[in-house]
Amino acid sequence: MAEETRNPTWLDQATAAQQATAAEQEQVTQKVLFARVMFLVAVTCGFTAAGAWIAKDFTGGWMIACWIGALVLVLASAFIKKQSGALGMTLLFVIGLLLGMAVGPTLQVYASVNGAQVLWQAAGATALFIAAFGAWGYATRRDLAPYVRFFFWALIGLIVFGIVMIFIQIPGGSLIWAILGLGIFAFWTAFDFQRLRRSNTGNVAVPIALGIFLDIFNVFLFFLQIFGGGGR
Numbered sequence: 001m002a003e004e005t006r007n008p009t010w011l012d013q014a015t016a017a018q019q020a021t022a023a024e025q026e027q028v029t030q031k032v033l034f035a036r037v038m039f040l041v042a043v044t045c046g047f048t049a050a051g052a053w054i055a056k057d058f059t060g061g062w063m064i065a066c067w068i069g070a071l072v073l074v075l076a077s078a079f080i081k082k083q084s085g086a087l088g089m090t091l092l093f094v095i096g097l098l099l100g101m102a103v104g105p106t107l108q109v110y111a112s113v114n115g116a117q118v119l120w121q122a123a124g125a126t127a128l129f130i131a132a133f134g135a136w137g138y139a140t141r142r143d144l145a146p147y148v149r150f151f152f153w154a155l156i157g158l159i160v161f162g163i164v165m166i167f168i169q170i171p172g173g174s175l176i177w178a179i180l181g182l183g184i185f186a187f188w189t190a191f192d193f194q195r196l197r198r199s200n201t202g203n204v205a206v207p208i209a210l211g212i213f214l215d216i217f218n219v220f221l222f223f224l225q226i227f228g229g230g231g232r
Contacts, residue, residue, distance in 0.1 A: 040209035044096035051100025066102035122224040137190025
């Protein structure tokens with residue numbers, strides 16, 4: 001009778017120990033994944049800064065070519081079987097380089113008109129923005145996935161609005177566009193960091209790093225437009 005009483009207790013303790021070990025391993029995996037993603041994001045931002053410096057004197061035709069090249073590579077990265085492999089990381093860094101080259105002349109114009117401090121102001125505001133909404137997305141228990149469709153179409157609407165402003169002069173349109181963009185990318189930043197927290201495999205490191213990098217890139221441009229006076 002005593003043996004029968006001890007066995008369930010021993011089994012419960014063994015099960016609890018296994019569950020604790022599994023939980024600890026998952027925490028370690030998440031920490032490693034977080035560190036890897038942040039490292040990839042930092043390196044990609046470095047490539048973007050290098051590209052902006054290299055292409056600061058580029059003309060409009062080269063800028064458009066870099067934009068198109070970056071867009072093609074972003075779409076192509078989704079079709080790679082091992083997205084977190086060497087090819088995936090290479091595409092990530094090249095995307096960062098091309099986007100930096102695409103905006104290099106624009107950054108040069110902002111710096112020449114408003115002074116170099118406008119770039120630092122936009123960078124500082126971007127860091128605070130990403131840290132705030134990224135931390136909220138990483139910590140919140142609310143599932144943000146149901147809101148993806150709404151914010152996807154909101155992003156499409158923002159792109160259409162930007163295209164319209166190319167042909168139609170709207171008073172304060174650029175400033176409104178930047179503020180709406182920050183609102184939309186506040187969600188995407190939180191969502192990408194929530195994806196990072198809920199992932200437990202290294203196979204998603206590059207796709208998540210790409211998402212967070214694109215959040216940072218767009219938020220920086222929105223703040224640059226605001227601090228630069230909301231110009232076209």
